Amino acid sequence: MDTFLQDMRYAVRGLVRDRAFTLVAVLTLALGIGANTVIFSFLDALMLRPFDFPQLDRLIFLVEATPGYARNQLSAAVVDELHRNPQSLERVSAFQTWDLNLTGTNEPERLVGYRVTSDFFGVLGVGAAQGRTLQPDEGEPGHERVVVLSYALWERRFGADPGMVGRSVTLDGEPYTVVGVMPSDFRFPKAAQLWVPTALPANAQTMWSEHSYQAVGRLKEGLSVQSARSQLALLEPRMAELDPGHRVSAIPLREYGDGPIRLMLWVLMAATALVLGVACANVAGMLLARAARRAQEMAIRGALGAGQARLTRQLLTESLLLALLGAGGGLLLALWGIGLMRAGVPADVGRFVPGWHKVGMDGRVLAFTLAAAVIATLAFGLAPALRASKVQPADALRREGRGGGAGRQRLRQMLVAAQLAFALVLTVCAALNARSFGAMMEAPAGFDRERLLTLKFGMNEQRYTDLASVVRFQDEALAKVATLPGVQGVAATNNLPLGPSWSRGTLQVEGEAPLAQGNVRYVFFQVVTEDYFRVMSIPLREGNFFTPQDGPGAPPVVLLSQALAQRHFPDGSAVGRRISMNDVDGKPVWRTVTGVVGDVQVATFGSGAGDFAAVYLPQRQETTRDMYLAVRTAGDPTALTPAVRRLLSEMDGELPMTNVKPMTQVVSETLLAPRLAVVLLLVFAGVALALSAVGVYGVISYSVSQRTHEIGVRMALGAKQSDVVWLVLRQGLQPTLIGVGLGLVGAIGAARAMSGLLYGVSAFEPVLFAGMALFLVIVALMATLIPVRHAIRVDPIIALRDE
Template identity: 40%
Template sequence: METLIQDIRYAVRTLRKNPGFALVAVLALTLGIGANTAIFTVLNAVLLKPLPYPDSGRLVFLSERAPQLEGMSISYPNFLDWRQQNNVFEHIGVYRREAFTLSMHDQPEQIVGAMVWADLFSALKVKPALGQLFSAEEDRPGGEPVVLLSYGLWLRGFGADPGIVGLKLNLSGKPYTVIGVMDADYAFPSRAEFWIPVGLRYSDPGWQSRGNHPGLYGIARMRSGITIEQARAEMDTIATRLEQQYPDSNSGARVSVNTMLDTFVRDIRPVLLVLVGAVAFVLLIACANVANLLLSRAAVRRKEVAIRGALGASRLRLVRQLLTESVLLAFAGSVLGLALALVGVKAIVAVSPNDIPRSREIGLDWRVLGFTLGIAVLTGIVFGIVPALQASRSAMSETLKDGGRGSTGGLRQRLRRVLVVAEVALSLILLIGAGLMIRSFYRVDPGFDVSNLLSVEVKLPRAKYPDAPSRVAFYRQLVERVASLPGVQASGIATGLPLGNNGNQTSFRVVGQPEPAPGHVPLTEVVYVSSDYFKAMSIPLIEGRTFDDHDTKDAPPVMIIDDSFAKRYWPGEDAIGKQVKFDSDAPPTTVVGIAGRVRMEGLYNDSGRVQAYFPSTATNWDNMTVVAKTSANPTSLTGAIRQAVISIDSDQPIYNARTVEQIRDESVAPRRLNMLLFGVFAAAALLLAVVGIYGVMSYSVAQRTHEIGIRMALGANHKDVLKLVLGQGIVLALTGVAIGLVGALIVTRWMQSLLFSVSALDPITFAAISFIMIAAALLACFVPARRALKVDPLTALRYE
């Protein structure tokens, strides 16, 4: 221990004598360690920590699946059968997001919550902060309307009034009794501000249909000792039984059973793993950079090391002393890197709080501290071991005979060049990865014009608008009034907009074609729209007509399909006039128009399902999205649309007023965040590589001062000297680029799942990034090359 303390003291004194070297080394390590700690902090909270529920490893997520579709919502009758017939779950519940109008502070406000089965809370093992949870009597058709409030809504809307329990709230025109307030830490589903019993909706005809999937998803707690494989086998057995009982609605339907944690982090896991690889590259480049600096210092310190050896220090003792300096640098870099990581993580969460699952749990804990400590020790050894071994190998007798000038041997020069080549190669791989993501991000066409479009959501209370005619009349008036507003070029309504994954699909059969095989019934996306919707959204109508006032619920059913629908089911034929059946008991639906295909699920998600539009006048949906195409800034229209709604119904609020450009940005936010982070890390890697090349070339020029002086004395001109220095640098850069290209060809294949409309081997990206890397290397060589031009031959010869 005493020897270690001596080594630390000596290392501190040595580094204090060389503040410039110490500063550059610590800054490089701060970048590398900080980037790794930041990504690990996110990965730790999202992937490694258990969910914040007791014994969360037994929690599973339930959904339905069909041959063409994963992650379908659950049919309510199917759920009731699952609940009664399974023997593997201790508790099982379902939930569905729901929006209601709540009047607070004399203003109607749209709030988003969830309808849940009472057993969901038992599955999660959560308790309220005030009051009580739902009872089985309340969670049934005809039960008393009750509501649980979130802690945030209780604070924001009711001033944390402890007497809130028992108060009646008017939710969308219906009174609900507050029975409790959930704990401040409870947030499932995310951003929910209230919870009501799902059983209250079972009386709705749509919910009683086994073929309807009304946005319900399940959470269950497996019994003690039950594995997820056993749970899957049991649910498959139940699904097979239901398929035999109800072949029309359940043909091919199965149950997906996945751990709750895996379900919630499924989309972000590959992103985080790719980023882990990226920051590992940054750290390796930083280590190579600092190793280069240490090799340079080793040349200067050869005499010092030789003297210590001559005084009796063993080679092991010398290596340990030099490694102590390296680890000390790494610890300094880790302290600053931890601070940088905490700032970076806060920025990541602030920029994209809704796109990172479990973002509320991201923060410093013992795992993060342990990771930072471990990476500090590891990096100190990684970048310090080779310079330490090289320095301790010095021939002491030859060094002591030297006139006091540190010199570096051929091996040390080769090591430095190898390190620079490695930096260039690793940087190139990161830059190519970032370039692929950038090209992928900007290449996808949504299928419509997102500019100058405002969207506003409206949900009519069922108590006030109980039937389809009243809802259709309201929305018809609203579309007419919005269309007449100054600056509005076209307006329409829809049950869901593109890029938003409206989640509505239905099965169908093409009239006149063979029946599909069991379990292979095709699915189509379903959207109800008004006549001017296509004009407002700039979706091209390729053939046929749009909807008109005659397309009502009582008229023969009609539909508009996208061009992929026509090509898939009537190739080489005119699809206008063709018919499709959606229900065996209903009349066939006739195709009256063909529209262009749009990105329905998201800009980077394409299920390949065909798309079908139906007239909004033929549906009883209570919630619609209003879209308005404007000639000016669309956000300036929000107030006018609000007034148009109030002019029809003074108690009716609007919510989610936003431009369609914002919807597009939200749909790509996770990929944008990934692209930005990857770009930042690639830029850091490029900076470190440029610094590394600059350092090697500067040191090379300093070591070759005598040689350059002789060349100039013998007649070499500035051009010859420039070619000499730049040539050495460009050889290193080209070697690194060649190795990096091979590495990128291998590594980028793992990124294909993160790319869209761009190949992982895109030649344009590879060529452009290679050019940028070579140009940056030339720039790094230019300053040392100019310094070489200023060498005075007489001074150089006299120096030797």
């Protein structure tokens, strides 16, 4: 310990003396370690531990897949089968989403709730912070009017009232007794604000084709996710007969969430690792140059009896001190970066991401930063320390080893090549993502998003008992909003294009050959009112729009997007043909196509909706209680928000309104994740390029300074300036070309790995790859210009005299 403290004191004195070197090295490491810390804080909270449930590794999320679409909801029969025959599962619980109205206290509010079986909290292993969770008999008729509140709802809506347990709240017009409040860190499923009990239907064993449940299970002690998958595979023969095309599998609960977000985080983590690699290679090159200047010092210490191990330990101690200082600077950068990233994500978006509330600086993140510092110490400090400790005292004292020898020069060139390879991988990934984002921005959305106000409202069954009353209210609301000053048109739909959610249906086309057994064809659909296409500026290509006569008593009708019509009716008009979106008693419900409209980007970019295929159903025939209002305005849409809110409140004082925002904001939030990824990748690539350029400059500049005598001799013997320029450039080109070659190989692999994030761009773009490689070569050559300038200004007489 005393030796280590002595080495540390000596290291501090040495770094203080060489303040310029210390400052540059610390800043370089701070950039690399800080970037890694920022991304790791998100990766850790959102992916590695999104939930703080006991024995999280034993929890699984059950998924039901069909060809071309995963994460489908389970049927009641599957859940019932797992309840009755758990085998590898200790317990299993099912739940359903429930959008509801909270009324009776202050302003009405639309909430995201879940109906859960009574063992839901037991499966997760979590108890209530106040009161209790659900009891086994709750969910059965007569015992279902109880509710467990989330901590956030209890705190925000009820002022964290400790006497809330036992009181009654009104949910969708019905009284529910609050029996518990969950802990502040319990947030499952995503965006859940309350939980009420439910039970499986009495005939659940026969309900194989109605998919409305999600399920979570706890594995028995010692069993793996694969054992659960093997058990679920035993259901496949029955499902092939009773529910063709569906199969059930399981994933670890920690993987519950948005797949593209998970992939984006892994890509960003890999990008920051490359940045740290560039930073370490850069500092390693600086340490090699510094070690060459300290050759005589090392030789004297060796001559006085210090062995190679002792010298290596001393130099590694200096590297560790640099890394710790860099880690400290990185933590400061990380605190700023984490806050900046969190501030860039709207609160109503973040609450839908499991683990979002835990993103920040905690013990795990600090431990990661310390580990990154230790790894960086070995990465940039070990090779220079070993090289410097091997100095021969006689050579150093005669100053013959001044140039560091060919071995040290090769090591510096290898470090430069590594920096350039890492930088090229990052640059290509950033360029691909930038092109992908550009394709998203340039893609024709198919509708006019400007001057469009949107809001969502939901109508409960107790107040609006039948679908006719729902349609009457919606008609009256549209008519009254249309009379407001500044309103040019108003319509309603169950989903907004490029909005936060969308609906899928199974498509059958009359006259087409039936699909193979088990195959299902999914298509996006929207329920819309008659004026929807005019308000959204979606053109009619063929036939007619919906009319008020397309009501419940009229023949079922649909409109198709142009892309869908051309795909299934390429040889003639789609108008008059028939399609089906659902079955009743095993028979398709045929709907006549009355028109074809322009293509619209219905769902999120990269979700599979890139071909704009969509079906539109009339609101009067497919009435839904949850609708978005779309109001076309003459000016700023937000200016109409108070008037629209006031009018709807006057019509129904218990009608909650949510997601009140301009359509431009809806689209912007859809593009938030890819925009953030592009910005971060460009920043990381820029940092890597700058550090690589500095590394190239440092190596060439140092080499020129060490070869002053050689250059002087060459010029004295008649060498031209062009010969000297080529000598220096060749020394820079060799590691550059090696680094670019290795970087291209790595970039191809990285591009394929992140192909799931790309939209409208191939993972392998030869022109882009070649362009980025050429750009990096140019950057490297520009970094040699200053050393080249110094080289050609060498005065042979002065150089020879100095030697």
